[in-house]
Structure formats: C-alpha cells, structure tokens
Amino acid sequence: AQSVTQLDSQVPVFEEAPVELRCNYSSSVSVYLFWYVQYPNQGLQLLLKYLSGSTLVKGINGFEAEFNKSQTSFHLRKPSVHISDTAEYFCAVSEGGGSNYKLTFGKGTLLTVNP
Amino acid sequence: EAQVTQNPRYLITVTGKKLTVTCSQNMNHEYMSWYRQDPGLGLRQIYYSMNVEVTDKGDVPEGYKVSRKEKRNFPLILESPSPNQTSLYFCASSFWGPNEQFFGPGTRLTVL
Secondary structure: EEEEEEOOOEEEEEHHHHHHHEEEEOOOEEEEEEEEEOOOOOOOOEEEOOOOOOEEEHHHHOOEEEEOOOOOEEEEEEOOOOOHOEEEEEEEEEEOOOOOOOOEEEEEEEEEEEE | OOOOEEOOEEEEEEEOEEEEEEEOOOOOOOOOEEEEOOOEEEEEEEOOOOOEEEEEEEEOOOEEOOOOOOEEEEEEEEEOOHHHHHHEEEEEEOOOOOOOHHHOOOEEEEEE
16 A cells, blocks of 8 residues: 655755755555645645656756655755745655556645745 | 635534535546545545546545536535544545646535
8 A cells, every 4th residue: 555754744944945855655566756835724736746757856946856766755855945935745646557546645744944 | 717616615513414515626627536634644535536427435535425426526525524524625636647636725624
C-alpha cells in the first residue's frame, strides 16, 4: 500500500534563505508524485508533479523537486524564499498503472518565512 | 470561469441527521474525489470516481457514501453523521486520474 511521510511538520526560515521540504514515499510499484500548497483559509493548489521522464521537476513560484527512486524521496526546494511563500505544503503519491488512482497525502509541512 | 463549487460552505448539524454536501465542476473532468482535512493528519481521501457510475473507496470511506450519476456532480452523503466526522471537506476534480487536481473552496462541517 502506498504511503507518504513528510519528515518535518514545521519549517521556519528567514526571507531570502534557501529551503528544502522533505518527502519520502512507500510503494511497491511505479508512482506519480505531487506537491500541493495551501495558503491560509484556501483550498489546495498544485505546485509541481512528477509523472515520468526527467527526475528534476520545476513548478510554479520558483519551486523545484527531484524524484529519487533509490531513496524513494521527492524533496521540494526553493533557493530563496519570500514572505508570501508562508503556507502549508503537502506531498502526495499515487501508484501508477492499473486502475488504482487513489491519492495519498502526507500530513503536511508548515513553512513559515520570517522577515 | 473554470471552477469546482461546493455547498454548503459551512454546516452545523446534530448526530444522526442525514446530510449531503454537493460538489460540481464545469471543466468536463473525468476524475472527482472527496477529501477530509484534519489538523495534524493532512488530507485523507474518502472516495474517488473515475467516471460516471464508477466510484471507489479511498483511505477513509467509513460513514460516507457517494454517487456519480452525472459527470459534473459528485455529492458526498453522510447517512448518520457522528462527531468524529467534524472536519474540513474538499472536493477536487481532474482530467485524468490523479493528475493535477482542482480543489473546491472547502466545506467546514461540525457535528454536535
């Protein structure tokens, strides 16, 4: 069965610093991977996705993530964060192939960017 | 405007009183899904639907029912709500499977 672990529940950083939000997944088959962002009192919005191909995926707002199959990881990075990046970030996995399109989310990482 | 709508946005009810939360999308999406969000637990998938008349259980389906009689609508039914179903509920849709999902604004449900 698929599962997702987000290793940090909260990550505080200063503005213009780099940030990495960690995500590890568990699955016995090939996977699709996603990062979503939730701003306060809003729904979720897709940041980026990995379906196949290049393991380095670029998303919106300057974020990128790297799929590492051997380490079963999909960490999210940004070289320089802004105050406006303060939000909760969710990693999600879905097992590829077959007819199983169940989507499993991690518990979220709250990114707080301080001035 | 392309969107996913949910109604109601806020609902306070009592244990055992059947309720339905509606979800509608205007993007001709095949895939629709319901999630609940609870503090510290992230989002958990309740049910999803690959297409009309095709539904399947997510990770937490107990106590919920769904139906997909039309492509655009995917209502969530709580036949006998209990306090542990107090939560923030999101509906989402996508063109194909779990590809980029578009989320509704959420429904905050309180069961007393």
